[in-house]
Amino acid sequence: MGIRRGKELLESLDDGREVWLDGERVTDLVGDQRLSGAAHTMAELYDMQHQNDLVDKMTFTSPSTGDRVGLSYIEPKSIDDLKRRREMVRIWMEATCGFFGRSPDFMNIHTTGFASAQEVFGASGEKFGQNIRAYYEHARENDVSMTHTLVNPQVDRSQPVESQPKDLAAKIVKETDEGIVIKGARMVATLAVYANDLMVMPSNYLQNSEDAMPYAFGFNVPVNTQGLRVICRPSTVHRDPGSWLDNPLSSRFDETDAMIIFDNVLVPWERVFIHRDPEMCNGIFMRTQAMPQIMHQFCTKNLAKAEFMMALAFTMVRSTNIDKFQHVQEKLTELITFVEFVRSCLIASEAQAVQTPFGTVAPHDMPLWTVRMMFPKMFVRMCEIIQLLGAGGLAGVPSYAEFAGPRREDIETYYQAANSDSRSRVKLFRLAYDAAVSSFSGRQQLYERFYTGDPVRLSGTLYNLYSKDEHVDRITTMLDDLESRVNDHLSTPPFLPVQE
Numbered sequence: 001m002g003i004r005r006g007k008e009l010l011e012s013l014d015d016g017r018e019v020w021l022d023g024e025r026v027t028d029l030v031g032d033q034r035l036s037g038a039a040h041t042m043a044e045l046y047d048m049q050h051q052n053d054l055v056d057k058m059t060f061t062s063p064s065t066g067d068r069v070g071l072s073y074i075e076p077k078s079i080d081d082l083k084r085r086r087e088m089v090r091i092w093m094e095a096t097c098g099f100f101g102r103s104p105d106f107m108n109i110h111t112t113g114f115a116s117a118q119e120v121f122g123a124s125g126e127k128f129g130q131n132i133r134a135y136y137e138h139a140r141e142n143d144v145s146m147t148h149t150l151v152n153p154q155v156d157r158s159q160p161v162e163s164q165p166k167d168l169a170a171k172i173v174k175e176t177d178e179g180i181v182i183k184g185a186r187m188v189a190t191l192a193v194y195a196n197d198l199m200v201m202p203s204n205y206l207q208n209s210e211d212a213m214p215y216a217f218g219f220n221v222p223v224n225t226q227g228l229r230v231i232c233r234p235s236t237v238h239r240d241p242g243s244w245l246d247n248p249l250s251s252r253f254d255e256t257d258a259m260i261i262f263d264n265v266l267v268p269w270e271r272v273f274i275h276r277d278p279e280m281c282n283g284i285f286m287r288t289q290a291m292p293q294i295m296h297q298f299c300t301k302n303l304a305k306a307e308f309m310m311a312l313a314f315t316m317v318r319s320t321n322i323d324k325f326q327h328v329q330e331k332l333t334e335l336i337t338f339v340e341f342v343r344s345c346l347i348a349s350e351a352q353a354v355q356t357p358f359g360t361v362a363p364h365d366m367p368l369w370t371v372r373m374m375f376p377k378m379f380v381r382m383c384e385i386i387q388l389l390g391a392g393g394l395a396g397v398p399s400y401a402e403f404a405g406p407r408r409e410d411i412e413t414y415y416q417a418a419n420s421d422s423r424s425r426v427k428l429f430r431l432a433y434d435a436a437v438s439s440f441s442g443r444q445q446l447y448e449r450f451y452t453g454d455p456v457r458l459s460g461t462l463y464n465l466y467s468k469d470e471h472v473d474r475i476t477t478m479l480d481d482l483e484s485r486v487n488d489h490l491s492t493p494p495f496l497p498v499q500e
């Protein structure tokens with residue numbers, strides 16, 4: 001089969017899935033005003049893979065069928081493969097200005113990383129390794145849209161999952177000849193509404209105890225599986241906009257977030273990757289070395305997002321000539337440094353790529369970790385800079401619909417700027433409002449803060465990962481050297497004699 005078209009994707013979502021939004025079940029998600037914008041964005045992304053000028057950049061030939069399949073499924077064997085994959089991700093991310101973080105390439109790369117390391121899963125039973133490999137090949141050959149959910153509901157974060165006062169987290173309640181039965185919830189799955197399949201993997205640390213075992217699993221199920229419910233947060237899409245140009249980002253890129261409820265969901269054995277195995281769960285992203293591959297994807301997203309925010313700021317300041325002011329230039333320079341920082345880290349991660357034990361090549365993790373830790377603050381600051389530059393202009397722009405209304409002359413006259421006619425000014429400032437002020441922007445800021453994990457605990461992980469001994473040795477060696485020199489020249493400064 002290979003790459004699908006947008007139409008095929010949209011048809012595949014009409015599969016009887018149980019999606020709940022604003023207190024009602026959504027039966028026609030492509031036709032629903034709150035969901036159709038992002039559905040069509042998904043379709044556009046799928047169609048791009050077929051475009052004559054993009055097909056070679058976005059796909060490769062399947063090693064098993066010879067069909068064209070998405071490049072995000074490539075198992076990189078060289079730095080060149082990493083660069084090709086980055087180019088594929090860049091094309092989707094630029095099309096969505098970096099605001100559609102969970103476009104399918106995210107999970108494709110994630111799943112590929114796991115499949116390349118199938119022996120890690122196979123350590124507790126060969127079939128688990130075979131299952132992840134077979135699932136990867138199925139997803140690659142059928143261009144499956146995937147989402148994932150890692151985190152248990154927030155009940156009592158001071159207690160491990162097996163000791164929660166209210167037992168809400170998804171757990172294995174039964175094994176049958178057909179598979180495992182799951183009951184309970186997982187807290188967030190972005191894109192679930194637009195995904196065919198749901199990957200359910202571990203992320204929170206689990207105790208290696210009998211009580212923790214029911215929570216120690218990894219599997220994948222179709223979103224329309226009997227008993228699986230998707231409960232969405234309210235949409236950020238404006239329900240009744242005067243003009244589509246008023247909310248150009250939120251109307252297209254609200255990828256949705258949802259809680260997933262498993263009401264005795266049967267997962268067939270062939271889709272189970274980890275079974276009652278806390279040790280396998282803990283650190284699975286590191287041991288498989290899937291993490292650097294995933295970080296490579298989201299840092300490419302970050303670059304597209306930073307470039308978009310910088311471009312937006314450049315355009316805004318020109319319209320009213322505020323780029324003449326030094327503090328404005330300072331803010332614009334801040335945006336430039338964000339862009340160039342992320343770009344440099346991406347290039348560095350590729351230049352220092354490492355061979356994995358699984359026969360693949362992974363980008364070097366440290367430059368990507370650095371972006372992972374710094375980007376949340378950068379993105380929040382980017383939004384702040386857009387607000388500081390746009391000021392009251394962001395609050396004062398009317399709907400683009402006014403150009404078709406009785407006050408058209410007023411609007412054409414009074415919304416001009418020095419270097420911009422009214423239409424351009426209104427379009428631009430509505431775009432800036434959507435990017436930096438709207439509820440869509442608030443959700444984007446929340447996303448950047450947390451989607452890759454809790455920044456506090458991530459800092460701890462990075463600190464513990466980072467190789468520190470040679471740095472401590474450097475300081476102690478320097479002090480020892482100075483001490484010995486001082487002891488040799490007790491009353492004089494400890495400089496070495498100048499050599500003849």
Ligand SMILES: Cc1cc2nc3c(=O)[nH]c(=O)nc-3n(C[C@H](O)[C@H](O)[C@H](O)COP(=O)(O)OP(=O)(O)OC[C@H]3O[C@@H](n4cnc5c(N)ncnc54)[C@H](O)[C@@H]3O)c2cc1C
Binds near residue numbers: 149157453457
């Ligand atoms: C917009 C958005 C989209 C997301 N999409 C997805 C998705 O598609 N798939 C997915 O799997 N996940 C997704 N996530 C979830 C994301 O992985 C989590 O938000 C993240 O891992 C943090 O976990 P938490 O939200 O449970 O926060 P909590 O763990 O509940 O933390 C809340 C606060 O308590 C503190 N805290 C809690 N426990 C501890 C502790 N043990 N030590 C120190 N401090 C602690 C934290 O520092 C934080 O300040 C998404 C999140 C957001 C916001």
